[in-house]
Amino acid sequence: NKPPCECNNCYTGKDCSFLLPDCPVDANSGDPLFLEPFWMRKAEKSSVLVSGWHRMSYLYQDGTYVSEELEKVIRKLHSVVGNAVTDNRFVIFGSGSTQLLAAAAHALSLTNSSYSSPTRLLASVPFYAMYKEQAEFFNSRYLKFEGDASVWKKSKGNDNITQVIEVVTSPNNPDGKLKRAVLDGPNVRTIHDYAYYWPYFSPITVPADEDLSLFSLSKATGHAGSRFGWGLVKDKAVYEKMKRYIQLSSLGVSRTTQLYVLQLLKVVVSDGGDEIFHFGYETLKKRWDTLNKIFSMSTRFSLQRIKPEYCNYFKKVRDFTPSYAWVKCERSADTNCYEIFREAKITGRDGKVFGSEGSFVRLSLIRSQDDFDHLIDMLKKLVSHEVVGA
Ligand code: PMP
Numbered sequence: 001n002k003p004p005c006e007c008n009n010c011y012t013g014k015d016c017s018f019l020l021p022d023c024p025v026d027a028n029s030g031d032p033l034f035l036e037p038f039w040m041r042k043a044e045k046s047s048v049l050v051s052g053w054h055r056m057s058y059l060y061q062d063g064t065y066v067s068e069e070l071e072k073v074i075r076k077l078h079s080v081v082g083n084a085v086t087d088n089r090f091v092i093f094g095s096g097s098t099q100l101l102a103a104a105a106h107a108l109s110l111t112n113s114s115y116s117s118p119t120r121l122l123a124s125v126p127f128y129a130m131y132k133e134q135a136e137f138f139n140s141r142y143l144k145f146e147g148d149a150s151v152w153k154k155s156k157g158n159d160n161i162t163q164v165i166e167v168v169t170s171p172n173n174p175d176g177k178l179k180r181a182v183l184d185g186p187n188v189r190t191i192h193d194y195a196y197y198w199p200y201f202s203p204i205t206v207p208a209d210e211d212l213s214l215f216s217l218s219k220a221t222g223h224a225g226s227r228f229g230w231g232l233v234k235d236k237a238v239y240e241k242m243k244r245y246i247q248l249s250s251l252g253v254s255r256t257t258q259l260y261v262l263q264l265l266k267v268v269v270s271d272g273g274d275e276i277f278h279f280g281y282e283t284l285k286k287r288w289d290t291l292n293k294i295f296s297m298s299t300r301f302s303l304q305r306i307k308p309e310y311c312n313y314f315k316k317v318r319d320f321t322p323s324y325a326w327v328k329c330e331r332s333a334d335t336n337c338y339e340i341f342r343e344a345k346i347t348g349r350d351g352k353v354f355g356s357e358g359s360f361v362r363l364s365l366i367r368s369q370d371d372f373d374h375l376i377d378m379l380k381k382l383v384s385h386e387v388v389g390a
Contacts, residue, residue: 010374024345025374026367030173030323033368034200034287035222038279048263055255065252066093073265074230077220080272082312083197084208084215089232090239093253094246097195097216097229101167102134103249104212104231107241108165108189109143119163120146124182126326126354128173128193148355149182165189171196174354174362175304176322178202195219196323199273200280203311203318211235219323221264221276228253228261277313284321287365287372291325294376298383302328325363337361344382346375 007016010023039046060067071091078084094100109119121135125148135145146152149166156162168190170179181190194208195216213232218224233239246252268276295303306320327348329337338350338361351360365372 011370019374022345023374024342024347025378026371027346027348027363027365027375030219030224030364030366032219032222032224032323032366033371034283034366035276035280036368037283038276039222042267046264046267048260050256050259055259057255058251060255065247066091067255067258067262070258070262070265073262073269076269077265077273078207078232080269081199081204081277082207083204084194084213084232086232089234090236092231092233092239092242092246093258094229094231095250095253096218096224096227097193097214097231098130098134099246099249100214100229100231100242101130101191101193102138103242103245104191104214104238105131105135105143105165106138106140106245107238108191108212109140109163110241117162118142118144119165120144120152121165121167122146122149122152122183123167123169123355124149124179126172126174126351126356126360127167128169129353129355131167132355153182160185160187163187163189165191167191167193169193169195171202171320171322174324174349174351174360175326176201176320176324177304177306178205178309198280199277199311199313200284201322202320203309204313205309205311208232212238217261217264221268223261223264226257226260228257273313281314281318281321284323284365285319288319288321290376291365291379294379294383295327298386300330300334300386301383302330323364323366325365327361327363329359329361335359341382344378346378346382 010020012018012020059065074091075086078086094103105121119142121131121143123131132145135143164183164187166181166183166188168179168181170192171177172179173196190211192208192210192213194213196202196219197208198220211234215230217226217228231242233242295301304326308317308319311318327337329340334340336358338348341348341361348361348363350358352358363375
């Protein structure tokens with residue numbers, strides 16, 4: 001049984017089943033509620049009871065801020081999914097991968113030996129806006145956001161002096177493509193953001209084996225509100241600098257959260273991830289099939305295309321089923337795609353937010369089934385109003 005709910009904006013009635021006519025649909029945030037039905041089925045197994053006198057200290061008995069058991073189950077999760085190598089890696093926890101992104105950018109910017117010029121932070125367009133926003137907000141004298149990695153490569157191809165950090169998001173937010181670093185050289189460090197490298201969204205093609213990889217509980221199990229992420233770090237000095245950042249910003253991650261995450265991940269790995277990954281993938285596959293059908297009737301709008309690849313987890317060639325539709329408005333006059341969708345009562349995220357063009361808009365596909373169904377209703381209306389050749 002669904003717990004008593006607060007109706008979201010567009011629904012009303014006793015059981016929130018009545019959709020208000022012409023209510024705008026929220027396709028903006030990447031709230032991963034598509035996994036809620038799985039966790040409803042695991043209501044008992046996934047629950048934890050915490051008494052008031054439990055876990056009151058800052059530290060665990062071994063004097064650290066991290067649960068050894070949780071670290072073990074995270075290594076196990078990567079080994080069953082095959083999405084990352086954990087041997088010879090330090091594991092670090094953060095309040096979401098958001099905190100770890102800041103910790104990683106901080107740690108790698110300090111590897112600049114002279115500090116004469118700040119380390120440049122780059123990502124290739126389209127990129128997740130948080131990288132830019134954090135760098136600009138924290139405004140460290142050791143770090144400066146520089147924009148698109150490909151543009152930098154063209155203009156500074158032979159510059160092996162300036163220290164740079166490239167953030168590689170794979171699969172990428174917003175377009176879902178598997179990405180590789182654009183830059184290389186002795187002065188280049190990378191942060192690999194693997195938030196979406198799970199079988200729901202993408203074929204698992206190789207285990208990630210990078211210097212610094214970040215993962216997020218938000219997209220691994222769908223528990224975005226628990227604010228938990230982890231990093232796999234090769235270099236001890238970098239790990240120590242990240243640890244110091246976490247220590248000074250929050251004295252570690254909530255022990256209650258760590259206990260809860262341990263319970264959730266135990267449920268996930270108990271059958272090798274079979275149930276949750278199949279459920280999540282099938283859900284998104286159905287959503288993508290529906291979406292592709294609608295967009296195939298349109299000449300005005302198009303979706304990203306990614307060739308299927310072999311997935312080591314499902315042991316078959318499979319489609320990409322990204323979290324987001326990266327929609328292009330194809331008509332040259334349609335320079336504000338976000339606005340076109342907004343007028344059609346679909347709130348997405350403007351392509352410009354990702355360093356891209358206004359002719360793109362991102363639509364979230366990982367929200368609840370109600371949100372998705374509502375999105376589909378509105379998209380059908382928008383596409384059916386299309387006047388061919390207008
Ligand atoms: N990286 C990417 C690419 C993301 O899209 C997000 C959030 N949607 C994050 C990191 C942050 O995730 P978290 O909730 O773990 O802070």
